[in-house]
Amino acid sequence: MTAADTGAASPARSPEEHARNWDLHHEDFNDDGFLYDVYAVMRGRGAFAYTDNPFLSTMGTGAWVAVRYRDCYRIVQDWEHFSSNTTPDAAEALGGDLLITLDPPRQQKFRKVVNPYFSPARMKALRPQIRAETDRLIDEFIATGRGDLAQVAWRQPGIVFFKYVLGLPVEDVPLCLELTDTALNAATEEQRLSAWGGLYQHLHDTVTARMQGSPRDDMIDVLLAAEIDGERLPFNDVVANAMLLVQAGLETTASAMSWSFHYLATHPDDRDRLVREPELLPRAVEEFIRFGGSIHGIPRTVAKDVELAGHTFRRGDAVLVNYASANRDEEVFVDAHRCVIDRRDNRHLGFGAGVHRCLGSNLARLELHVGLEQVLTRLRGFEPDPSRPAVFKGNSITRGFRSLPVVFDRDQASVT
Numbered sequence: 131m132t133a134a135d136t137g138a139a140s141p142a143r144s145p146e147e148h149a150r151n152w153d154l155h156h157e158d159f160n161d162d163g164f165l166y167d168v169y170a171v172m173r174g175r176g177a178f179a180y181t182d183n184p185f186l187s188t189m190g191t192g193a194w195v196a197v198r199y200r201d202c203y204r205i206v207q208d209w210e211h212f213s214s215n216t217t218p219d220a221a222e223a224l225g226g227d228l229l230i231t232l233d234p235p236r237q238q239k240f241r242k243v244v245n246p247y248f249s250p251a252r253m254k255a256l257r258p259q260i261r262a263e264t265d266r267l268i269d270e271f272i273a274t275g276r277g278d279l280a281q282v283a284w285r286q287p288g289i290v291f292f293k294y295v296l297g298l299p300v301e302d303v304p305l306c307l308e309l310t311d312t313a314l315n316a317a318t319e320e321q322r323l324s325a326w327g328g329l330y331q332h333l334h335d336t337v338t339a340r341m342q343g344s345p346r347d348d349m350i351d352v353l354l355a356a357e358i359d360g361e362r363l364p365f366n367d368v369v370a371n372a373m374l375l376v377q378a379g380l381e382t383t384a385s386a387m388s389w390s391f392h393y394l395a396t397h398p399d400d401r402d403r404l405v406r407e408p409e410l411l412p413r414a415v416e417e418f419i420r421f422g423g424s425i426h427g428i429p430r431t432v433a434k435d436v437e438l439a440g441h442t443f444r445r446g447d448a449v450l451v452n453y454a455s456a457n458r459d460e461e462v463f464v465d466a467h468r469c470v471i472d473r474r475d476n477r478h479l480g481f482g483a484g485v486h487r488c489l490g491s492n493l494a495r496l497e498l499h500v501g502l503e504q505v506l507t508r509l510r511g512f513e514p515d516p517s518r519p520a521v522f523k524g525n526s527i528t529r530g531f532r533s534l535p536v537v538f539d540r541d542q543a544s545v546t
């Protein structure tokens with residue numbers, strides 16, 4: 131996809147200029163393809179690029195950016211040198227016991243408590259509900275022959291996650307999405323911190339209210355009952371981890387789904403092939419994650435001096451693992467710059483690797499699979515609406531479509 135496809139302006143800087151000091155906030159990246167041209171230059175120049183404006187940094191310093199598959203993989207396997215705790219020297223992590231900022235062994239104990247909840251069997255049992263929720267969203271517009279697929283992509287994961295996994299009110303999804311979006315993407319630090327505070331307070335109040343009722347078999351109950359080393363999680367940590375789950379589970383999946391819908395709307399041969407050969411969907415889902423749905427930088431902090439790929443890292447250095455760039459590495463993927471819906475042997479890093487590998491990958495895969503299946507079978511021949519342009523948001527650690535108007539064959543639409 132080019133700048134012209136999304137209505138984005140031509141880039142103000144060349145890929146070479148951007149590669150010298152990568153800044154995901156730059157408006158040039160509000161188009162899907164150009165950022166990957168910059169990554170290609172970054173990978174060609176060396177194992178580690180640099181940014182003095184890292185997304186998601188709490189340290190206020192610049193960061194090294196790992197852009198090649200092999201180095202990203204090695205960093206996330208080596209948690210003893212590359213810690214997920216942004217303050218590894220401090221006795222306690224900044225965010226308390228937050229799963230994603232802990233290191234083993236405590237992180238592994240924490241995962242043991244929550245992991246069973248995301249087992250493949252448990253996720254598989256959710257399929258009928260996910261399908262029904264997706265259908266309800268499609269039903270809102272199917273009779274008209276046109277609709278906004280971003281509404282399906284952004285609402286389905288939230289409804290499923292809140293209603294069937296977390297056990298929180300579905301009416302809260304729009305507010306939580308908005309607060310998460312502001313907390314990640316707002317222009318100023320003040321706005322971002324205020325949104326984090328708002329999300330924390332909101333979940334604090336909701337979990338408190340939940341505690342008045344009888345226990346249910348959901349994720350909030352799992353966190354409330356969690357015991358690590360014989361001790362219950364403090365209430366604040368329950369809320370902080372609920373917040374992590376909301377943040378990790380919604381925007382990631384919604385962005386990947388909106389990207390996949392857009393890809394199929396603009397690639398009718400692949401769209402029709404998936405209708406004819408639905409058995410290819412699991413491979414297509416993996417490819418969509420690799421190609422368009424990966425995360426553009428997760429932080430690590432160097433806990434002990436270490437050398438990697440000829441670079442000496444010093445204790446305290448900030449490092450960003452760029453999974454999206456790793457997933458386009460030509461050394462690992464044949465035709466890395468093509469989205470190949472039946473790609474075999476797709477060992478992408480879209481869900482990370484090592485001890486922090488995505489906890490919700492089975493859920494995300496299922497939501498994507500069912501979302502694609504229902505849209506493909508019910509909205510025959512869907513394609514971009516020529517009268518309303520799609521809106522792409524590219525300045526974030528997950529990138530996707532905020533609006534994706536499509537038209538489809540109303541006579542062949544499958545009404546439930």
Ligand code: HEM
Nearest residue numbers: 229230378379382383386428480481482486488489490494
């Ligand atoms: C397409 C959707 C998704 C993508 C691309 C994605 C990607 C990732 C990646 C790359 C990591 C590793 C982070 C690291 O290296 O530190 C991760 C971790 C995590 N993800 Fe996902 N994720 C997705 C959906 C979800 C969902 C639906 C949930 C809901 C439960 C979720 C929950 C988590 C959690 C809790 C972690 C931290 C695990 C740990 O620290 O041990 N993710 N995700």
